[in-house]
Amino acid sequence: MIGDGKLLTNAHCVEHDTQVKVKRRGDDTKYVAKVLARGIECDMALLSVESTEFWERAEPLHFGRLPRLQDPVTVVGYPLGGDTISVTKGVVSRIEVTSYAHGSSDLLGIQIDAAINPGNSGGPAFNDQGECVGVAFQVFRSDEVENIGYVIPTTVVSHFLEDYERNGKYTGFPCLGxxxxxxxxxxxxxxxxxxxxxxxxxxxxxxxxxxxxxxxxxxxxxxxxxxxxxxxxxxxxxxxxxxxxxxxxxxxxxxxxxxxxxxxxxxxxxxxxxxxxxVHLVPYHIEGGQPSYLIVAGLVFTPLSDPLIEEECEDQIGLKLLTKARYSLAKFKGEQIVILSQVLANEVNIGYEDMSNEQASIFMMTLVLKLNGTRIKNIHHLAYLVDSCKDKYLVFEFEDNYLAVLEREAACSASARILKDYGIPAERSPDLSEPYVDSLGVNHPVEQHEFGDGPVSNSEFGFEGLLWV
CATH class of the missing domain: 2.30.42.10 (PDZ domain)
Incomplete structure (x- = not known):
């Protein structure tokens, strides 16, 4: 509780939420909370509770200064669930720029030796004066080490809150690039x-x-x-x-x-x-929680994202696509890697069910490059090209020189039947129904050497002498 009707917790605690409920210690009543902002990079979320009853006799936490090495800390939370609060004590072991697992970012972090477990996330860490010096958020687990937990310091928390106050939303931590x-x-x-x-x-x-x-x-x-x-x-x-x-x-x-x-x-x-x-070419999280998709005569297109990579097995993604996802840089704002994620079998798309992996028993996702000769910039651009096409054929060019051709009128006629057969309510996600706005300009061509062709090698990420800022 930080006052003004607001609460703080970790972003990963309210990820993909449909409804958030909170209750106070010693009270059986649950209250509905609204998520005001999520800070993916800093793993922080700001919540509000409108009920005045929830806030009766509540005292907001006071933030303390950044602690020093060996300063005592007390972590409060509900590790592994449980109905009663848990308190663990330790000391500050290290303060340095730390990798935040949820947002794949590097921000200031406090390492402590107090026990932190699943359920501690979002709980406060106090100093000896009862001031909050941070928020517990992750732990390092390994057979070789123990008692390495991490706390988000108040400097990062304050940055998150000030960002929200300035802009009315979370805009993110900047980078030099x-x-x-x-x-x-x-x-x-x-x-x-x-x-x-x-x-x-x-x-x-x-x-x-x-x-x-x-x-x-x-x-x-x-x-x-x-x-x-x-x-x-x-x-x-x-x-x-x-x-x-x-x-x-x-x-x-x-x-x-x-x-x-x-x-x-x-x-x-x-x-x-x-x-x-x-600007991430392959986002670590999906804005709004729902992925964009487009279905053209049973061919399902979607942007490549980290959640999709985690969900699918490596065999379906393929090493080439994984390499591009991990080491390529966005060449312009709005650029996406658009892939064919699956084919909903129908007579109109016969022969394309295993287009990228004909020798295997599973379908392998593949990168779509062009439609009727036009380089695809993102999923919304692809939807625009399909909608505005007047040619007799829809010609899709994929990586590895694979070609898929659909007769446009037959594809349009078959779409409704395919959606009905597979129980899919719409041929595209709601965001693709909005008018397409080209961030580069309608007449700006995307040359082949410009598109995702700037891979960063494994050695550049693994060598300690190199660092992204």
């Missing part, structure tokens, strides 16, 4: 014209980031808003500590401007870049 390499080697620094023991090398710039307008591969970032960046990719943190450079970016809000001090071809200069949330 660059892949950086550490500059620990003196010869490498000398070659780049960096005179001192500082800076990180720009190896790649995401095309959808504002940084692509000002930064180039080969630039060396030596400062961020006047704060010097070390050759290990760290910046000063509190009095005697250092922390990952990404921490400074996470303190900003979407639309904020950052001043970058860079060395380019041996010369120092200052640039400004607008920070915005990262």
């Amino acid at each position: 660059v892949l950086l390499q550490k500059l620990e080697n003196p010869a490498l620094r000398a070659c780049l014209g960096v005179p001192s023991n500082e800076g990180v090398l720009v190896r790649r710039v995401e095309p959808t980031s504002d940084a692509s307008n000002v930064l180039k591969e080969g630039d060396v970032i030596v400062s961020f808003d006047g704060i010097r960046v070390g050759c290990e990719g760290t910046v000063p943190f509190r009095s005697t500590e250092r922390i990952a450079f990404r921490y400074l970016i996470s303190q900003k809000f979407a639309g904020d401007v950052a001043e970058l001090g860079i060395v380019r071809a041996g010369s120092f200069t200052k640039l400004k870049a607008v920070l915005n949330p990262r």
